[in-house]
Amino acid sequence: MKKRAFTRRGLLSGGGLLAAATLASCKQREFSCWDAGSLPAADLQARRAVEYLDRAADASRRCDACQHWQPGARDACGGCAVVRGPIHPLGTCRVFTKRA
Numbered sequence: 246m247k248k249r250a251f252t253r254r255g256l257l258s259g260g261g262l263l264a265a266a267t268l269a270s271c272k273q274r275e276f277s278c279w280d281a282g283s284l285p286a287a288d289l290q291a292r293r294a295v296e297y298l299d300r301a302a303d304a305s306r307r308c309d310a311c312q313h314w315q316p317g318a319r320d321a322c323g324g325c326a327v328v329r330g331p332i333h334p335l336g337t338c339r340v341f342t343k344r345a
């Protein structure tokens with residue numbers, strides 16, 4: 246009986262570690278590509294014109310699913326063929342076009 250309890254505890258702590266690792270990998274994507282202070286005024290205006298956001302409300306319209314998306318390094322801003330400046334993989338804008 247004691248051995249079984251030990252096994253459960255082992256599973257629970259293993260599950261805890263898995264949850265922590267999953268959380269850590271999610272947190273790696275917590276960064277911003279919308280630093281208005283570092284962008285030229287023309288780029289800022291263009292981003293506002295297409296209503297660029299660092300986080301898409303609709304996951305199916307994320308930048309990393311758009312045909313204009315240009316991936317950057319892992320967990321870093323990428324780029325876009327249409328919108329200038331750093332672009333977040335989880336971002337979106339009005340000219341989103343689903344990649345074929």
Ligand code: SF4
Pocket residue numbers: 297306307308309311312313314315324325326327328332336337338339340341342
């Ligand atoms: S066009 Fe818009 S949705 Fe598509 S990658 Fe560029 S910024 Fe993101």
